[in-house]
Amino acid sequence: MITKEQLEDYTKSIAQAPIAIYSLEMRTRGDYQLIVVCLDHLENSFGSVSLGVCESFSHTLKGILDENHPDSNYTLQVSSPGAERDLRLPGDLDRFSHLPMKLSFIDEEKKITEVVKILKIEGEVVELERYSKKKSKASHSYQLRKTDIIKGNLYLDI
Numbered sequence: 568m569i570t571k572e573q574l575e576d577y578t579k580s581i582a583q584a585p586i587a588i589y590s591l592e593m594r595t596r597g598d599y600q601l602i603v604v605c606l607d608h609l610e611n612s613f614g615s616v617s618l619g620v621c622e623s624f625s626h627t628l629k630g631i632l633d634e635n636h637p638d639s640n641y642t643l644q645v646s647s648p649g650a651e652r653d654l655r656l657p658g659d660l661d662r663f664s665h666l667p668m669k670l671s672f673i674d675e676e677k678k679i680t681e682v683v684k685i686l687k688i689e690g691e692v693v694e695l696e697r698y699s700k701k702k703s704k705a706s707h708s709y710q711l712r713k714t715d716i717i718k719g720n721l722y723l724d725i
Contacts, residue, residue: 668698669681691713
Protein backbone atom coordinates (compact mmCIF):
# COMPACT_ATOMS: atom_id res chain seq x y z
CA MET A 568 0.00 0.00 0.00
CA ILE A 569 1.08 3.54 -0.76
CA THR A 570 1.06 5.86 2.24
CA LYS A 571 -0.08 9.49 2.14
CA GLU A 572 3.43 10.56 3.21
CA GLN A 573 5.03 8.63 0.34
CA LEU A 574 2.57 10.12 -2.12
CA GLU A 575 3.30 13.64 -0.84
CA ASP A 576 7.03 13.04 -1.26
CA TYR A 577 6.60 11.69 -4.79
CA THR A 578 4.37 14.54 -5.95
CA LYS A 579 6.64 17.19 -4.42
CA SER A 580 9.60 15.71 -6.26
CA ILE A 581 7.76 15.97 -9.59
CA ALA A 582 6.09 19.38 -9.29
CA GLN A 583 8.43 22.10 -10.47
CA ALA A 584 7.65 25.82 -10.49
CA PRO A 585 5.44 27.24 -11.79
CA ILE A 586 3.44 24.01 -11.35
CA ALA A 587 2.39 23.28 -7.76
CA ILE A 588 0.20 20.76 -5.97
CA TYR A 589 -3.23 22.30 -5.37
CA SER A 590 -4.63 19.26 -3.57
CA LEU A 591 -3.84 15.64 -2.97
CA GLU A 592 -6.41 13.06 -1.99
CA MET A 593 -6.12 9.37 -1.33
CA ARG A 594 -9.02 7.04 -0.66
CA THR A 595 -8.47 3.45 0.37
CA ARG A 596 -11.00 0.64 0.27
CA GLY A 597 -9.55 -2.76 1.11
CA ASP A 598 -6.42 -3.16 -1.00
CA TYR A 599 -7.59 -0.63 -3.64
CA GLN A 600 -6.53 3.03 -3.63
CA LEU A 601 -7.86 6.02 -5.53
CA ILE A 602 -5.26 8.75 -5.86
CA VAL A 603 -6.46 12.19 -6.96
CA VAL A 604 -3.91 14.94 -7.64
CA CYS A 605 -4.96 18.49 -8.55
CA LEU A 606 -2.30 20.74 -10.07
CA ASP A 607 -2.06 24.53 -9.95
CA HIS A 608 -0.21 26.80 -12.39
CA LEU A 609 1.12 29.67 -10.31
CA GLU A 610 1.87 31.93 -13.29
CA ASN A 611 -1.39 31.42 -15.18
CA SER A 612 -3.94 34.18 -14.55
CA PHE A 613 -6.63 31.52 -13.95
CA GLY A 614 -4.32 28.99 -12.26
CA SER A 615 -5.07 26.51 -15.04
CA VAL A 616 -2.71 23.76 -16.11
CA SER A 617 -2.81 22.30 -19.60
CA LEU A 618 -3.89 18.80 -20.45
CA GLY A 619 -0.28 18.14 -21.50
CA VAL A 620 1.01 19.12 -18.06
CA CYS A 621 -1.54 16.80 -16.41
CA GLU A 622 -0.59 13.98 -18.76
CA SER A 623 3.15 14.42 -18.19
CA PHE A 624 2.73 14.62 -14.41
CA SER A 625 0.48 11.54 -14.42
CA HIS A 626 2.94 9.55 -16.54
CA THR A 627 5.88 10.47 -14.27
CA LEU A 628 3.99 9.75 -11.04
CA LYS A 629 2.67 6.44 -12.39
CA GLY A 630 6.26 5.42 -13.22
CA ILE A 631 7.40 6.20 -9.67
CA LEU A 632 4.43 4.40 -8.12
CA ASP A 633 4.87 1.31 -10.32
CA GLU A 634 8.58 1.16 -9.56
CA ASN A 635 8.26 1.61 -5.80
CA HIS A 636 4.93 -0.18 -5.27
CA PRO A 637 4.67 -2.83 -8.02
CA ASP A 638 1.95 -4.81 -6.24
CA SER A 639 -0.29 -1.83 -5.46
CA ASN A 640 -3.80 -1.73 -6.86
CA TYR A 641 -4.60 1.92 -7.57
CA THR A 642 -6.25 4.35 -9.95
CA LEU A 643 -4.52 7.69 -10.54
CA GLN A 644 -6.35 10.87 -11.55
CA VAL A 645 -4.45 14.09 -12.30
CA SER A 646 -6.36 17.27 -13.11
CA SER A 647 -6.70 21.02 -12.64
CA PRO A 648 -8.94 22.52 -9.91
CA GLY A 649 -11.22 23.91 -12.61
CA ALA A 650 -12.54 27.27 -13.72
CA GLU A 651 -14.59 27.79 -10.56
CA ARG A 652 -11.95 26.53 -8.16
CA ASP A 653 -12.27 26.94 -4.41
CA LEU A 654 -10.19 29.84 -3.18
CA ARG A 655 -7.55 29.43 -0.54
CA LEU A 656 -8.18 32.34 1.72
CA PRO A 657 -6.83 34.88 2.25
CA GLY A 658 -3.93 34.42 -0.24
CA ASP A 659 -6.02 33.77 -3.33
CA LEU A 660 -7.83 37.09 -2.87
CA ASP A 661 -4.67 38.89 -4.02
CA ARG A 662 -3.76 36.28 -6.61
CA PHE A 663 -7.14 36.30 -8.37
CA SER A 664 -8.24 39.87 -7.61
CA HIS A 665 -8.64 40.52 -11.35
CA LEU A 666 -11.41 37.90 -11.64
CA PRO A 667 -15.01 37.78 -10.39
CA MET A 668 -15.49 35.66 -7.27
CA LYS A 669 -18.41 34.17 -5.43
CA LEU A 670 -17.68 34.90 -1.78
CA SER A 671 -19.47 34.14 1.48
CA PHE A 672 -18.66 36.73 4.11
CA ILE A 673 -19.92 38.44 7.23
CA ASP A 674 -21.08 42.04 6.81
CA GLU A 675 -22.81 43.86 9.65
CA GLU A 676 -23.25 40.53 11.46
CA LYS A 677 -25.10 38.95 8.49
CA LYS A 678 -23.77 36.16 6.32
CA ILE A 679 -23.85 37.22 2.68
CA THR A 680 -23.04 35.21 -0.43
CA GLU A 681 -22.45 37.43 -3.41
CA VAL A 682 -20.63 37.45 -6.75
CA VAL A 683 -18.18 40.29 -6.39
CA LYS A 684 -15.23 42.02 -7.96
CA ILE A 685 -12.36 43.20 -5.77
CA LEU A 686 -11.80 46.93 -6.09
CA LYS A 687 -8.74 47.10 -3.87
CA ILE A 688 -6.91 45.38 -1.05
CA GLU A 689 -5.02 47.40 1.53
CA GLY A 690 -3.40 45.25 4.18
CA GLU A 691 -6.20 43.27 5.82
CA VAL A 692 -9.02 45.38 4.36
CA VAL A 693 -10.78 44.37 1.15
CA GLU A 694 -13.10 46.60 -0.82
CA LEU A 695 -15.59 44.71 -2.98
CA GLU A 696 -18.47 45.57 -5.23
CA ARG A 697 -21.33 43.43 -6.44
CA TYR A 698 -20.34 41.98 -9.80
CA SER A 699 -22.40 42.49 -12.90
CA LYS A 700 -21.58 42.11 -16.57
CA LYS A 701 -23.39 45.38 -17.12
CA LYS A 702 -21.57 48.46 -15.96
CA SER A 703 -24.04 50.13 -13.63
CA LYS A 704 -23.32 53.34 -11.83
CA ALA A 705 -24.98 52.34 -8.56
CA SER A 706 -23.44 49.02 -7.56
CA HIS A 707 -23.52 47.83 -3.96
CA SER A 708 -20.07 47.78 -2.35
CA TYR A 709 -18.59 46.27 0.79
CA GLN A 710 -15.55 47.06 2.86
CA LEU A 711 -14.48 44.26 5.16
CA ARG A 712 -11.55 42.49 6.72
CA LYS A 713 -10.04 39.45 5.03
CA THR A 714 -10.98 37.46 8.14
CA ASP A 715 -14.68 38.28 7.48
CA ILE A 716 -14.54 36.16 4.31
CA ILE A 717 -15.67 32.62 5.11
CA LYS A 718 -15.24 30.90 1.76
CA GLY A 719 -15.12 31.59 -1.92
CA ASN A 720 -14.55 30.33 -5.40
CA LEU A 721 -13.80 31.85 -8.77
CA TYR A 722 -16.88 32.74 -10.76
CA LEU A 723 -16.99 31.81 -14.41
CA ASP A 724 -18.53 34.66 -16.35
CA ILE A 725 -19.83 33.25 -19.63
